[in-house]
């Protein structure tokens with residue numbers, strides 16, 4: 001990737017000022033990530049609506065400046081030196097969600113997933129309770145069709161709105177290629193998700209409250225609590241064991257004898273070994289070392305090559 005020059009950055013800033021687009025300079029990205037890992041970004045652009053997003057993208061294109069989109073930062077390992085690209089982070093109107101009609105909601109890409117789906121559930125709608133346990137923002141959840149406990153975001157999604165080639169597009173679910181922790185947006189990386197419309201069914205409020213509690217309890221009992229992580233590091237493999245049971249990544253990591261191992265400030269969680277946790281001062285390089293070790297050791301002990309679920313944001317390792 002091409003390195004950004006100071007001239008490019010100052011020209012970009014002049015451009016943003018002229019267009020009245022919000023931005024911040026020298027931002028410590030670690031505070032914007034659930035891992036609490038990441039270096040200083042020279043420039044974070046924070047468009048507040050579709051118009052300023054399109055204008056910001058125009059400026060980036062004009063100056064041939066590479067950029068990456070940051071959401072809630074909960075599925076990312078951010079580079080220790082993220083200085084060769086601009087960070088784009090949606091803000092303002094993108095944080096809003098609104099009810100369109102009974103059971104139909106439009107949700108902005110920068111809305112927080114957990115409180116948004118908790119609120120929709122507590123309004124008496126069912127089928128999205130599981131989403132109230134997933135950290136991050138809705139745009140990030142769309143990208144990888146986030147899910148848990150047998151549910152996934154696309155189950156209830158009607159359409160996705162996104163900016164591609166400077167234009168706002170609107171694509172129905174049926175027209176989108178998606179699957180387990182996958183969408184065409186993740187593959188192509190050529191669109192910025194701006195919002196989605198979901199449709200949910202009316203339900204019984206007591207059953208919904210019980211379901212919210214059940215999901216929250218499951219989460220609390222199965223994951224390292226209050227630890228800095230980016231959730232599951234690897235996807236579960238798509239095949240089954242000899243008894244016909246799905247193979248779980250955590251089990252393969254455990255069987256390879258890796259539970260609890262430490263590198264610098266990073267540790268393979270002793271509680272849930274498909275999580276790597278920042279136990280204090282971890283760098284992206286520490287986490288990358290553990291990711292690499294897991295892949296090698298699981299491959300040699302089981303013959304299975306694990307696929308990463310967390311993404312690398314900038315150069316790591």
Ligand SMILES: Cc1cc2nc3c(=O)[nH]c(=O)nc-3n(C[C@H](O)[C@H](O)[C@H](O)COP(=O)(O)OP(=O)(O)OC[C@H]3O[C@@H](n4cnc5c(N)ncnc54)[C@H](O)[C@@H]3O)c2cc1C
Nearest residue numbers: 069071072073074075136137139140141146147148193231
């Ligand atoms: C404790 C913990 C538990 C978790 N449990 C689960 C779980 O059960 N199920 C699950 O699926 N995930 C889980 N995750 C992972 C993570 O929460 C989800 O993947 C989440 O949906 C990511 O959203 P985000 O906004 O944080 O995305 P980010 O991490 O900020 O970004 C992820 C990717 O999406 C892209 N992106 C973000 N926003 C946009 C946008 N508007 N347009 C285009 N691209 C965008 C980024 O460029 C990046 O490629 C967990 C994470 C943690 C920390």
